Amino acid sequence: MNKKLEDVLLTQPKRAKYYITAAVLVLAMLIWSSSALNQMHVTSKGLSIGWNILEGIITPDTTLLFGGGDSGVAYLILQTISIAFLGTIVGAFIAVPLSFISATNIVPKPIVVITRFVIMAIRTVPSLVYGLMFIRVTGPGPFAGVMTLAVVSIGMISKLFIETIEDLDSGILESLDAAGSTLFQKIRYGVLPQLSSDFISILAYRFDMNLREATILGLVGAGGIGAPMIFAMSGYEWHKVGAILIGLFILIFVIEYLSDKLRQYLLHG
Amino acid sequence: MIKFEHVSKVYPNGVKGLQDINLEIEDGEFVGIIGMSGAGKSTFIRTINRLNSITEGKLTVDNIEISHLKGKELRRFRRKVGMIFQSYNLVPRISVIRNVMSSLVPDMSMWRVALGLFSKEDKIRALEALDRVSMLDKSFVRTDQLSGGQQQRVSLARTLAQNPSVLLADEPVAALDPVTAREVMDDFKRINEELGQTVLINIHHVDLALDYAKRIIGIRAGRVVYDGPVAGVTQEILDQIYAKSEGENNEVV
Amino acid sequence: MRWYDKLFKPKKFTLTNGKTVSQKFTRAPLILLLLLVVLIISVVVTGFSLPTLFTNFTQFWIVFADLFPPKWSYFPSVWQPLIDTIKMSFFGSFFGALCALPLAILSANNVTNSRVVNLVARFVLTIMRTLPTLVAALIATYIFGLGTFAGTVAIFIFSMSFVGKQLFEYIETVNMGAYEALIATGANAPRSFVTTIFPQILPTYLSTSLFAFEGNVRYAAILGYVGAGGIGMILNQKIGWREFQSVGMILVSLFVAVVLIETLSQQLRKYLS
Numbered sequence: 001m002n003k004k005l006e007d008v009l010l011t012q013p014k015r016a017k018y019y020i021t022a023a024v025l026v027l028a029m030l031i032w033s034s035s036a037l038n039q040m041h042v043t044s045k046g047l048s049i050g051w052n053i054l055e056g057i058i059t060p061d062t063t064l065l066f067g068g069g070d071s072g073v074a075y076l077i078l079q080t081i082s083i084a085f086l087g088t089i090v091g092a093f094i095a096v097p098l099s100f101i102s103a104t105n106i107v108p109k110p111i112v113v114i115t116r117f118v119i120m121a122i123r124t125v126p127s128l129v130y131g132l133m134f135i136r137v138t139g140p141g142p143f144a145g146v147m148t149l150a151v152v153s154i155g156m157i158s159k160l161f162i163e164t165i166e167d168l169d170s171g172i173l174e175s176l177d178a179a180g181s182t183l184f185q186k187i188r189y190g191v192l193p194q195l196s197s198d199f200i201s202i203l204a205y206r207f208d209m210n211l212r213e214a215t216i217l218g219l220v221g222a223g224g225i226g227a228p229m230i231f232a233m234s235g236y237e238w239h240k241v242g243a244i245l246i247g248l249f250i251l252i253f254v255i256e257y258l259s260d261k262l263r264q265y266l267l268h269g
Numbered sequence: 270m271i272k273f274e275h276v277s278k279v280y281p282n283g284v285k286g287l288q289d290i291n292l293e294i295e296d297g298e299f300v301g302i303i304g305m306s307g308a309g310k311s312t313f314i315r316t317i318n319r320l321n322s323i324t325e326g327k328l329t330v331d332n333i334e335i336s337h338l339k340g341k342e343l344r345r346f347r348r349k350v351g352m353i354f355q356s357y358n359l360v361p362r363i364s365v366i367r368n369v370m371s372s373l374v375p376d377m378s379m380w381r382v383a384l385g386l387f388s389k390e391d392k393i394r395a396l397e398a399l400d401r402v403s404m405l406d407k408s409f410v411r412t413d414q415l416s417g418g419q420q421q422r423v424s425l426a427r428t429l430a431q432n433p434s435v436l437l438a439d440e441p442v443a444a445l446d447p448v449t450a451r452e453v454m455d456d457f458k459r460i461n462e463e464l465g466q467t468v469l470i471n472i473h474h475v476d477l478a479l480d481y482a483k484r485i486i487g488i489r490a491g492r493v494v495y496d497g498p499v500a501g502v503t504q505e506i507l508d509q510i511y512a513k514s515e516g517e518n519n520e521v522v
Numbered sequence: 523m524r525w526y527d528k529l530f531k532p533k534k535f536t537l538t539n540g541k542t543v544s545q546k547f548t549r550a551p552l553i554l555l556l557l558l559v560v561l562i563i564s565v566v567v568t569g570f571s572l573p574t575l576f577t578n579f580t581q582f583w584i585v586f587a588d589l590f591p592p593k594w595s596y597f598p599s600v601w602q603p604l605i606d607t608i609k610m611s612f613f614g615s616f617f618g619a620l621c622a623l624p625l626a627i628l629s630a631n632n633v634t635n636s637r638v639v640n641l642v643a644r645f646v647l648t649i650m651r652t653l654p655t656l657v658a659a660l661i662a663t664y665i666f667g668l669g670t671f672a673g674t675v676a677i678f679i680f681s682m683s684f685v686g687k688q689l690f691e692y693i694e695t696v697n698m699g700a701y702e703a704l705i706a707t708g709a710n711a712p713r714s715f716v717t718t719i720f721p722q723i724l725p726t727y728l729s730t731s732l733f734a735f736e737g738n739v740r741y742a743a744i745l746g747y748v749g750a751g752g753i754g755m756i757l758n759q760k761i762g763w764r765e766f767q768s769v770g771m772i773l774v775s776l777f778v779a780v781v782l783i784e785t786l787s788q789q790l791r792k793y794l795s
Contacts, residue, residue: 030616033609036670036751046665053661082564089561124777126744126754129769132761136581142568147575175358175424178318179372179431180347188382189371190360197362216656219747223568226657233660245657252652266362268413366545389535397537409545 049236056242065243073247076225080251083142083217083224084210087149091210092203095154099161106165123155127213131220142223149210149217157206164198201266208259215248225251270295271317271435271467276326278312278491286312286321288491294484296434297465299458301472301482301499304510309491310471314437317469318350319343330435344375351428355440357420361413365404365423368412369395372431398430399423402456418449425456436460438470442477450474454481475507526552589770596768600756600775606670607752608779610745611738614674618681619731625682626689632698633715644690651683655741659750670751673742680741681734688730689723696722729791736787743776 065073101107102115130151134144173190181189218226225248232240271294278286286309294300304310315321316328319335328335330350338346351372359368373391374382381387387395399405402422407415412423421441428436438457442450458481461468472478478485485502487495487510495506530547537543564570628634628643659676666672700718705711746754753772760768 026616029612033613036606036609036613036674038670046667050665053664078563079567082567085560086564086568086570120781121777124740124780125773126740126757126776128744128747128754129757129761129773133582133585136585137578138574143570143574146568146570169358171354171356171358172360174320175352175354175427176371176374178320178347178350178352178437179428180344180375182344182375184379185374185382188385189374193360193363193367212654215654219656229657230660233664248654248657249649249652252654253648256652393535393537396535396543397539400537400539400541405541405543408543 052236052238053241056238056240057245058242059239060243060246061237061239062243064240065246071228073225073243076228076244077247077251079142080211080214080224081255083145084149084207084214086146087210087214088153088203088207090146090150091153091157091206092199094150095157095161096199098154099158099165102158103162103165105168119155119158122151127152127217128220131217131222135221140221140223145214145217145222145224148222149213152213153206153210156209157202160202160205161199164195164202168194197266201263204259204262204266208256211252211255215252270329270331272327272329274327274329276316276323276328278316278321279324285491287316287323290326290493292486292493292496294467294469296467297461298467299461299481299483300467300469300486301478301484302469302486302488303472303475303478304488305512306473308488310473310488311439312491313486313488314352314439314469314471317435317437318347318352320352348375348431349433350435350437351431351433353421353424353428353436353438353441355443357417357424359412359420359424359427361411363412364409365399365412365415366392366395366408368423369398369427369430372427375431395426395430398426401429401460402426416449418445418453421445421453422456425453425460429460433466435467436469438468440471440473443473450477457481585766588766589773591767592770592774593765593767594771596771597775600753600772603746603751603753603756604775604779607742607746607754608739608783610670610673610752611677611735611742614677614742615681615731615735615738618678619685619727619734621678622682622685622689622731623727625686626693627715629686629690630693632694632696633719647683647686647690650679651687653679655680656744656748659745660748663749668749668751673745673750673752676745676750677738677742681731681738684734685727685730689727692726693719693723725794729794732787732791732794736784739783740780 064071067073098115098119102112102119104112107115127148131144131148134147134151138144138147168191172194173186176186176190214224214226216226217224218228218230221227225244229241229244229248232238232244273290273292276290277288280286290313302310302313312321316323317330317335319338323336330346333346335343335346360371370387370391373387373394377387377391396405396408399408402425404419404422404426407419407423412420415423421444425441436457441457442453445453454477457468457470460466470478470482479499479502482499485495485497485499486493487502487506489510489512494509495502526549527546532544532546534542534544625643625647628639629647631637631640634640634643655676658679659673662672662675663669666675696719698719701714704714704718709717742752742754743757744754746752746756747758749755753776757769757772760766760772
């Protein structure tokens with residue numbers, strides 16, 4: 001082979017070693033973690049329950065699915081949406097000031113480190129633990145659910161808010177400066193219009209996520225569609241489970257669609 | 270009238286932005302400022318409305334010495350001096366007219382500002398400014414749906430709405446394609462001729478500067494190396510401004 | 523919205539030079555009204571009340587204070603469930619991400635050129651994504667029995683749907699030029715995919731999978747609540763027995779583990795992009 005080509009070939013980065021190490025590491029992790037599968041007890045009873053759930057979805061309890069009143073799926077859905085909506089609003093109220101004091105272009109670095117640590121800590125506590133704590137404040141029921149979702153939302157909302165605030169186009173502020181605006185006028189016409197549509201879009205996204213969370217709050221007695229489902233399951237009432245699951249699917253699907261549409265509109269007009 | 274007397278500007282990090290500038294610009298002139306990037310064109314223009322403060326000398330605009338202005342006086346002075354930026358600096362997700370009206374805000378009462386209530390006169394004023402740059406039909410469109418040239422026109426309209434007597438433009442057409450750039454330059458020319466506003470434009474396209482401006486100021490390393498009518502700009506002078514002799518590969522467009 | 527414009531006439535402006543422009547009547551009042559109605563309904567339905575919140579909020583701090591100081595001696599009993607949680611997350615995320623790849627390919631209509639296949643694959647992804655993970659875990663405990671396996675299944679389902687959706691949306695935005703060039707040289711579709719499209723999507727694929735893994739560790743912590751194994755089991759137990767200092771210890775361990783894994787994974791993702 002031509003000497004020059006050979007030299008070039010030798011300079012080709014050697015990544016094989018690196019790939020092999022990565023593969024071995026992942027494989028080792030897999031073997032190590034495979035013990036998670038040990039606790040499997042598939043019994044014929046389990047399989048028949050699986051079938052029963054499928055059958056329940058195909059033949060749901062129609063009086064529950066279409067029924068009115070406090071125990072009907074329609075009301076449960078309304079309650080779940082309400083919890084998610086109010087939770088998002090309350091969460092946003094807490095997250096907005098928190099985001100401003102965590103943005104590097106607004107406050108000095110040491111404060112940012114502290115506030116971000118606080119946000120991270122708030123984010124780690126599982127939602128169900130908050131649920132149990134808030135039940136002590138508000139008593140069991142949807143109110144506790146609202147507060148739980150509010151606190152759970154803070155982490156993600158402020159993380160995305162901070163990004164938006166740090167992305168502010170300072171050129172607009174300079175233009176307003178050149179036109180002779182005061183600080184207040186700059187905030188009102190330079191900062192707020194830049195932030196508002198991003199903020200709303202973030203909230204729409206979080207509302208979508210809160211709805212999923214709201215469906216499981218029932219586990220700790222914090223309202224929503226989750227509680228009746230668990231009761232139905234522990235009572236082996238599969239047709240009721242089916243009815244609730246269908247309601248759940250429709251609810252999440254529709255809200256996700258609407259939230260996507262709203263965000264598309266806000267971001268691209 | 271804008272008057273520079275021994276004006277110098279040294280940045281806090283020691284970089285000399287401007288060195289001993291002496292010149293006068295009469296009302297209604299159309300001035301093109303040319304020079305390499307980093308030569309001090311932007312600094313020159315930005316000292317006039319004090320986005321940059323000068324460190325030495327005297328700079329007067331309409332007989333007001335602007336380095337003495339503070340707070341409210343400075344803001345009132347800036348109402349008379351409009352500025353247009355290369356990056357348009359418009360809020361993308363609100364309507365065109367709201368962007369234009371944002372320059373009217375300093376003249377409004379506090380509660381109207383807070384609630385964003387604009388009077389009918391304000392709206393008419395904004396619409397007339399938009400009409401002047403032929404953007405009337407886009408008034409209620411969201412700003413991010415416009416092309417670059419259209420956005421620069423909106424930015425021009427925003428400045429016109431505040432009815433300034435001096436227009437400063439910092440590389441207004443640098444981000445635009447040649448055809449659009451000429452359209453925007455036509456707008457500047459028309460405004461200068463019809464309304465008699467003084468126009469100062471920083472521009473790195475020499476041919477555009479020569480076609481539109483009546484007076485050229487060439488800046489190199491913070492000093493004025495040419496100041497005179499367009500007709501007097503020779504290849505020799507351009508070479509001097511753009512320092513071809515030093516063997517650098519600066520493309521003069 | 524035509525009915526709205528009919529009801530509220532657009533405003534007309536006449537300029538001094540005689541030109542007229544009309545502005546549609548603002549939508550703001552309609553949107554505000556809608557928001558207000560939704561807000562009122564939500565407050566009524568959920569029984570939200572600020573006075574209750576303010577008078578009783580001390581209760582929250584009382585429970586919170588009970589968590590401190592964490593009972594350090596309890597840590598040895600936290601270790602095993604914590605490791606179980608990480609194992610569940612890793613195993614579930616890995617296989618979820620693995621199975622997401624073929625589903626994503628089948629869903630993307632620029633690679634799989636069949637409307638029917640696209641729709642079926644996307645339907646599967648949507649159904650799995652719509653199912654809340656905890657509900658999936660609950661159902662899994664009924665079928666597979668209590669324990670970590672049920673949790674792994676729930677995490678598997680979530681990862682597969684999440685990575686699958688992100689990936690197929692990304693595949694559809696990929697540059698197809700190289701793929702077509704290779705097809706033009708006579709290569710078959712799978713080979714062209716592997717050599718031209720796969721390298722383009724690989725960084726995003728790995729990065730999304732890691733992101734799912736991060737979230738899963740956090741999420742796996744509550745799966746134990748329905749008996750699906752891991753740290754949530756002891757969390758549930760200790761809350762039930764009101765041993766709040768042990769709960770505090772569990773939360774602290776979880777916090778440290780989550781921070782470690784997130785930092786590591788974020789570094790890896792930064793490296794990938």
